[in-house]
Amino acid sequence: MKRIFRLMTASMVIVTASFFSSRAQVSVNINIGSQPLWGPVGYDVVQYYYLPDVHAYYYVPKRQFIYLSGGNWVFAASLPARYRNYDLYSGYKVVINEPRPYLHYKTHKVRYAKYRGYRGHQIAIRDCNDSRYYVVKGHPHYRKGPGKHHGHARGHGHGHHHRH
Numbered sequence: 001m002k003r004i005f006r007l008m009t010a011s012m013v014i015v016t017a018s019f020f021s022s023r024a025q026v027s028v029n030i031n032i033g034s035q036p037l038w039g040p041v042g043y044d045v046v047q048y049y050y051l052p053d054v055h056a057y058y059y060v061p062k063r064q065f066i067y068l069s070g071g072n073w074v075f076a077a078s079l080p081a082r083y084r085n086y087d088l089y090s091g092y093k094v095v096i097n098e099p100r101p102y103l104h105y106k107t108h109k110v111r112y113a114k115y116r117g118y119r120g121h122q123i124a125i126r127d128c129n130d131s132r133y134y135v136v137k138g139h140p141h142y143r144k145g146p147g148k149h150h151g152h153a154r155g156h157g158h159g160h161h162h163r164h
Helices: 002-026 101-111 131-135
Strands: 048-051 056-059 064-069 072-076 094-096
Touching: 048 101, 094 101
Parallel strands: none
Antiparallel strands: 048 056, 048 094, 056 064, 064 072
8 A cells, every 4th residue: 555655646746747847848938029120030039149240249138239348348229339330130140148148258259250241141030021020029010910931030041050
């Protein structure tokens, strides 16, 4: 009888653990609607973009650019005036999902230098016909409901997924 009780208790523990494990996997954070129109397609979650052309970051949750000025990190709603002609839609963006990536700026500057001037190699959310992106305010199909998924929506160019 004790053996049956132990077996039943162990079974209940396993079932309960697997239930909570599966619920945790379903509740993955998705922030597509918070990503900017100029962001690359192919990511359900983005915390930061690194912009190798201008050596700056963009923090998606707060919609802030982060760049060095006079040796200090500046958090601002736009890039500095020296980059006013920079095209965010065509410039390459590296997705970095780690806290405060600007603290690793020297590493990122070297690691992603090959993407400087790498224009037009990513599809911007604005130019994507995947209905997942219709939730992004300003998208041409904003709030038009589900549509067909087009092949261009998967990935963001040439398969350079950088998840850190």
